[in-house]
Amino acid sequence: MGNDVYTLITTMKNEGAFLVEWVAHHKVLGFDNLVICHNDCEDTTAQMIKRLSKMGLCQGHPTRYRPGQSIQRRALRQALQYDAVKTADWIYVCDADEFLASRIGDGSARDLVAAATPEVEAICVPWRTFGTGGQKEFRPGRITPQFTQANATTGPKAIEYAFPKTLFRGDVVQHMRRLGVHTPVVKHDLGRELRREVPGGIPVEQGKSILHVQADYSRAQVNHYQLRSMDSFLVKSARGKVNHVNDKMEFGYWVRNDTNEEACDLIRRYDEAVEKWMADLLSDQRLNTLHNRAVRWHENKIAELHADPDFGQMIGRIEGHRARMAAGDAAEVEGKAYDGDADVGDEDEADAA
Numbered sequence: 001m002g003n004d005v006y007t008l009i010t011t012m013k014n015e016g017a018f019l020v021e022w023v024a025h026h027k028v029l030g031f032d033n034l035v036i037c038h039n040d041c042e043d044t045t046a047q048m049i050k051r052l053s054k055m056g057l058c059q060g061h062p063t064r065y066r067p068g069q070s071i072q073r074r075a076l077r078q079a080l081q082y083d084a085v086k087t088a089d090w091i092y093v094c095d096a097d098e099f100l101a102s103r104i105g106d107g108s109a110r111d112l113v114a115a116a117t118p119e120v121e122a123i124c125v126p127w128r129t130f131g132t133g134g135q136k137e138f139r140p141g142r143i144t145p146q147f148t149q150a151n152a153t154t155g156p157k158a159i160e161y162a163f164p165k166t167l168f169r170g171d172v173v174q175h176m177r178r179l180g181v182h183t184p185v186v187k188h189d190l191g192r193e194l195r196r197e198v199p200g201g202i203p204v205e206q207g208k209s210i211l212h213v214q215a216d217y218s219r220a221q222v223n224h225y226q227l228r229s230m231d232s233f234l235v236k237s238a239r240g241k242v243n244h245v246n247d248k249m250e251f252g253y254w255v256r257n258d259t260n261e262e263a264c265d266l267i268r269r270y271d272e273a274v275e276k277w278m279a280d281l282l283s284d285q286r287l288n289t290l291h292n293r294a295v296r297w298h299e300n301k302i303a304e305l306h307a308d309p310d311f312g313q314m315i316g317r318i319e320g321h322r323a324r325m326a327a328g329d330a331a332e333v334e335g336k337a338y339d340g341d342a343d344v345g346d347e348d349e350a351d352a353a
Contacts, residue, residue: 002110004089004090004110004113005032005033005087005088005089005090005170006030006031006032006033006088006089006090006092006109006110007031007032007033007034007035007084007085007088007090007091007092007170008026008031008033008034008035008091008092008093008094009035009037009076009079009085009091009092009093009179010034010035010036010037010093010094010095010096011036011037011038011039011063011071011072011075011076011095011096012036012037012038012041012045012049012095012096013038013039013040013041013045013071013239014041014042014043014045014235014239014297014298014301015043015045015096016041016043016044016045016048016290016291016293016294016295016297016298017043017140017291017294017295017297017298018096018097018143018228019045019048019049019096019291019294020048020278020281020282020287020291021142021143021144021274021278022096022099023052023057023058023277023281024274024275024277024278024281025099025144025270025274025277026100027057027277028108028270028273028274028277029100029107029108029109029270030108030109030110031092031109032084033058033059033084033085033088034052034057034058034059035058035059035061035079035082035084035085036049036052036058036059036060036061037060037061037062037063037075037076037078037079038060038061038062038063039062039063039065039071039075042297042301043293043294043297043298044290044291044293044294044297045294046060046062047290048287048290048291048294051284051286051287051290052281052287055284055287057281059082059084061075061078061079061082063075063078064078072181073178076093076178076179076180076181077178077179079179080173080179085170085173086170086173087170088170089169089170090109090113090167090168090169090170091167091168091169091170091172091173092109092165092166092167092168093165093166093179093180093181094165094222097224097225097226097228098127098165098222098223098224098225099144099222099223099225099267100125100165100220100221100222100223101220101221101222101223101266101267101269101270102125102199102219102220103218103219103220103266104199104200104219104220107269107270109167112125112167112199112220113167115199115200115201115219116197116199116200116201117197117201119195120169120195120196120197120201121168121169121172121194121195121196122166122167122168122169122172122183122184122194122195122196122197123166123167123168123196123197123198123199124164124165124166124183124196124197124198124204124213125164125165125166125167125198125199125220125221125222126162126163126164126198126213126214126215126216126217126221126222127162127163127164127165127221127222127224128150128151128162128215128217128221128222128223128224128264129150129151129224129226129257129259130147130148130149130150130223130224130225130226130259130264131147131149131150131227131257131258131259131260132147132227132228132229132230132233132258132260133146133147133148133149133260134260134322135147135229135230136229136230136231137229137230137231138228138229138231138232138298138299138302139229140295140299142274142275142278143225143228144223144225144267144274145268145271146228146229147225147228148263148264148265149259149260149261149262149263149264150223150259150260150261150262150263150264151259151261151262152259152261152262153215153217153262154262157261158215159215160214160215161212161213161214161215162212162213162214162215163182163211163212164182164183164198164211164212164213164222165182165222166182166183166184166196168183168184168194172184172186172194175187175190175194180211182211183196183210183211193210196213198213198214198216198219199216199219199220200218200219200220202214202216217264221266223264223266223267226253226257227254227257227258230315230318231302231306232298232302233254234302234305234306234311234314234315235298235301235302235305237250237253237311237314238301238305238311250314251314251317251318251321254318254321255321258322
């Protein structure tokens, strides 16, 4: 087990301002390989990935897709071609705004696996949503210390089930119909579901669907910084959702995900190691320059969106909502809640990768 190879797959667009922290965090967790798929980047994300690849820290992949296809679906399918994935003992899929945090052992992915049963095929770590904490402005620097308020674990607002991100055995790939955003989707002829556990060797209690597991954060969680600050949310909204074609992130998305019900500092256990990794990464002059350019691009994009009347209207609605919440009024949620990738069909599975 100590010699097992751990590979992470992700998809990114315009994430350069946040990339260095994300890479550092997942290197601290012990992931040997990072396969970073990217598409249509207007900032320096693609250049940063290329530089990180030259430094031996990741494998970059420019995602190929056709209009109307799910870019994230395409990326995950194409990532399977790389040796880093083919030879991996354990594979994990997450996004650029997600940070795995564990209380088990030294907090590494390996100790997460060590705490599972020998029969486990997939370890499903529940999402925990982190809100803005009232922060409007984009502040350069690490995001994980900036946003510390999350969804509740107790009381009337506590949720029973959550979407997971899954660390699964490499030999599961042969049984997959596709690599799902939240969990592998297995072929029908397997005749069974994967042996799935939540952290600590506890069997999964299937919730509303196969895409839900019990929201037990006592051992590990995936911190999901869906909004970051209000300003950064505007940039994300302008980009849209990579897994849902033509689906923009609007006011309802903000209301559902600005959860600031309970403080959580679990991820602080990684601070010292992450900061050391970041310092080492940014000591590379080329990467440092590209990082600073990405930060400036993000700041300039925010200024552009603030001047856009359409986004000005959404900013007004968000600020009005925040004022009502501060006054103790209940939030009115509009639009359809996120349901993972279950609503994205398999019609493109026959397409060439």
